[in-house]
Amino acid sequence: MRELTTISQLHLHAGQSVWIGCWLNGKRSSGKIQFLQLRDGTGYIQGVVVKSEVVEASWEAAKTLTQESSLYVRGIVREEPRSPSGYELTVEEIEIIQVTQDYPITPKEHGVDYLMDRRHLWLRAPKQRAILVIRAEIIRAIQAFFDERGFTLVDPPILTPSSCEGTTNLFHTKYFDEDAYLTQSGQLYMEAAAMALGKVYSFGPTFRAEKSKTRRHLIEFWMIEPEMAFVDHEENLRVQEQFIAYVVQRVLSNCRLELETIGRDVSKLEAIQAPFPRITYDEAIRLLQEQGQEIQWGEDFGAPHETAIAATYDRPVFITHYPASFKAFYMKPDPTRPEVVLCADMIAPEGYGEIIGGSQRIDDPELLAERFSEHELSVEAYQWYLDLRQYGTVPHSGFGLGLERTVAWICGLDHVRETIAFPRMLYRLYP
Numbered sequence: 477m478r479e480l481t482t483i484s485q486l487h488l489h490a491g492q493s494v495w496i497g498c499w500l501n502g503k504r505s506s507g508k509i510q511f512l513q514l515r516d517g518t519g520y521i522q523g524v525v526v527k528s529e530v531v532e533a534s535w536e537a538a539k540t541l542t543q544e545s546s547l548y549v550r551g552i553v554r555e556e557p558r559s560p561s562g563y564e565l566t567v568e569e570i571e572i573i574q575v576t577q578d579y580p581i582t583p584k585e586h587g588v589d590y591l592m593d594r595r596h597l598w599l600r601a602p603k604q605r606a607i608l609v610i611r612a613e614i615i616r617a618i619q620a621f622f623d624e625r626g627f628t629l630v631d632p633p634i635l636t637p638s639s640c641e642g643t644t645n646l647f648h649t650k651y652f653d654e655d656a657y658l659t660q661s662g663q664l665y666m667e668a669a670a671m672a673l674g675k676v677y678s679f680g681p682t683f684r685a686e687k688s689k690t691r692r693h694l695i696e697f698w699m700i701e702p703e704m705a706f707v708d709h710e711e712n713l714r715v716q717e718q719f720i721a722y723v724v725q726r727v728l729s730n731c732r733l734e735l736e737t738i739g740r741d742v743s744k745l746e747a748i749q750a751p752f753p754r755i756t757y758d759e760a761i762r763l764l765q766e767q768g769q770e771i772q773w774g775e776d777f778g779a780p781h782e783t784a785i786a787a788t789y790d791r792p793v794f795i796t797h798y799p800a801s802f803k804a805f806y807m808k809p810d811p812t813r814p815e816v817v818l819c820a821d822m823i824a825p826e827g828y829g830e831i832i833g834g835s836q837r838i839d840d841p842e843l844l845a846e847r848f849s850e851h852e853l854s855v856e857a858y859q860w861y862l863d864l865r866q867y868g869t870v871p872h873s874g875f876g877l878g879l880e881r882t883v884a885w886i887c888g889l890d891h892v893r894e895t896i897a898f899p900r901m902l903y904r905l906y907p
Contacts, residue, residue, distance in 0.1 A: 632662030834875025
């Protein structure tokens with residue numbers, strides 16, 4: 477049995493003869509030399525096949541190879557400064573596993589629907605692979621940030637008995653003889669966990685049954701939701717800006733090659749340093765009105781508003797102190813101005829919109845009971861949530877980060893559909 481190495485590890489074998497298992501990404505020929513573009517999932521390498529240096533069977537095998545054919549290759553690892561990886565492979569032997577016929581995704585341009593129907597194959601494209609590598613690095617950075625700061629990972633349920641914010645955008649299912657819903661958020665459960673563990677975060681899938689076809693929305697997406705006991709609104713904002721700066725710097729450090737593959741302007745990412753600018757909702761309304769936009773105090777912001785607000789900054793900006801009238805029932809009112817709440821949305825630059833929403837939570841049991849009544853929420857279904865204020869209530873805060881929208885911003889993508897391996901969108905459940 478041959479011992480394989482990977483393309484990402486070839487630098488450890490300079491001057492040595494090694495075997496790799498790989499696929500053919502493309503090839504070109506120059507008379508008595510064939511250049512094979514090989515990939516194995518960990519990276520790309522050029523294999524150089526010189527007719528005079530290989531047996532006839534390997535030369536003919538190289539000629540036979542088509543796009544996405546699978547093969548084993550033995551070759552000598554050579555330093556090559558012109559290569560993105562700094563190395564290339566002088567091929568000694570080729571063993572074909574399968575010659576692919578009529579691969580459906582060719583180097584020519586294909587429409588998005590065509591590619592999405594073949595998403596299971598489109599993932600092999602260099603850009604798509606690079607995006608998924610960056611996504612994985614973002615996930616590692618997220619977990620490292622919280623783990624290094626004493627947070628405990630807690631898993632909230634995916635099936636919930638009801639929604640504290642109404643069931644309009646929830647996916648309904650049956651839980652034996654009861655109604656159940658796919659979760660929109662793990663936040664309320666994280667609040668309970670924070671009362672036991674102090675600082676916690678969840679990292680899992682959430683679902684929104686929204687008939688939206690915008691470039692910012694998916695039906696199924698991943699959320700990171702930290703909650704922190706004994707933390708107020710101001711400290712909550714500091715954690716958020718440190719968090720985002722940390723994640724971006726990790727991607728810059730560990731994914732330079734992938735950022736180059738997708739054509740990302742890294743200078744825009746290098747500017748992402750804490751602290752981030754802040755403006756209040758009041759200031760944002762005045763800014764938009766000065767720009768001639770028709771919006772009044774008390775109205776929520778849409779995508780064009782967020783883009784206009786963020787346009788004057790080179791890093792994310794916080795919009796704070798929104799009106800309580802259209803924010804969630806659990807957000808704590810500003811003690812000096814109860815018509816607004818101690819909350820903030822973090823708006824990414826370059827038109828990517830909100831990537832974080834957070835707030836200080838109501839910790840007064842009487843006020844929370846009033847909010848339940850005002851919003852006509854089921855006390856029976858969420859008595860457990862009210863219990864958190866009855867038994868050892870403390871000031872606490874938290875926020876939620878949408879992973880896919882964050883990946884889209886960091887990668888500079890036009891649409892969130894490329895931020896996850898198999899996106900779930902309106903009218904898109906296959907593959």
